Amino acid sequence: xxELTQPPSVSxxxxxxxxxxCFGDKLGNRYVSWYQQKPGQSPVVVIYQDxxxxxxxxxxxxxxxxxxxxxxxxxxxxALDEADYYCQAWDSSTVVFGGGTRLTVL
Amino acid sequence: xxQLVQSGAEVKKSGESLRISCKGSRYSFTRHWITWVxxxxxxxxxxxxxxxxxxxxxxxxxxxxxxxTISADKSITTAYLQWNSLKASDSAxxxxxxxxxxxxxxxxxxxxxxxxxxxSS
Numbered sequence: 001x002x003e004l005t006q007p008p009s010v011s012x013x014x015x016x017x018x019x020x021x022c023f024g025d026k027l028g029n030r031y032v033s034w035y036q037q038k039p040g041q042s043p044v045v046v047i048y049q050d051x052x053x054x055x056x057x058x059x060x061x062x063x064x065x066x067x068x069x070x071x072x073x074x075x076x077x078x079a080l081d082e083a084d085y086y087c088q089a090w091d092s093s094t095v096v097f098g099g100g101t102r103l104t105v106l
Numbered sequence: 107x108x109q110l111v112q113s114g115a116e117v118k119k120s121g122e123s124l125r126i127s128c129k130g131s132r133y134s135f136t137r138h139w140i141t142w143v144x145x146x147x148x149x150x151x152x153x154x155x156x157x158x159x160x161x162x163x164x165x166x167x168x169x170x171x172x173x174x175t176i177s178a179d180k181s182i183t184t185a186y187l188q189w190n191s192l193k194a195s196d197s198a199x200x201x202x203x204x205x206x207x208x209x210x211x212x213x214x215x216x217x218x219x220x221x222x223x224x225x226s227s
Contacts (some may be wrong), residue, residue, distance in 0.1 A: 030211060031210070035151070042218065043201070043203075045214060048215075088213070089211070090211055090212075094153065095156070095167075097143075097151045097152065099150050100151070
């Protein structure tokens with residue numbers, strides 16, 4: 001079965017750029033979405049189709065996907081961006097989530 | 107604004123049956139597939155399966171196939187996740203989410219608030 005691999009944790013200082021990776025075999029051939037989940041809340045999509053931002057998501061969130069790696073980039077990270085982030089792709093008609101990355105802003 | 111409102115928290119015993127619900131409103135219910143996702147406390151998101159509310163066609167993760175049943179009643183714009191025999195390992199928060207489109211590689215654009223299921227052994 002298809003797998004997506006994320007680092008368990010990433011730390012960033014306020015105002016700096018955070019990069020969260022998602023690795024999968026030939027992932028660049030699939031669309032990747034990214035979800036943000038804060039404690040006690042439901043996930044929220046922050047990036048879809050590799051690099052599109054839904055309305056209401058700040059411009060500091062961006063995404064890329066090439067080769068075997070998709071990257072979620074948060075430019076000028078703010079304290080309120082501290083959350084768990086999950087990448088997601090499709091394998092035929094099944095959904096695959098990455099294991100999640102906890103972003104700590106310190 | 108689109109809404110997915112899930113049923114409330116449940117406390118059950120192993121072996122009991124359960125059905126939780128997800129009511130969609132403020133959009134055309136039959137035009138968007140609904141998916142169910144499990145999250146064990148402190149763990150990540152796991153895809154359970156998806157239902158097409160228009161014709162009730164379903165698709166399951168192999169990890170959950172045979173243990174749960176996903177269905178939908180378009181007359182009341184509600185999707186369901188059902189167990190015939192719960193296990194303690196089913197204790198988790200369950201989310202429903204709406205697929206944005208039917209295009210390949212689509213994403214989940216709206217999520218329910220989650221339903222916490224606690225199963226005691």
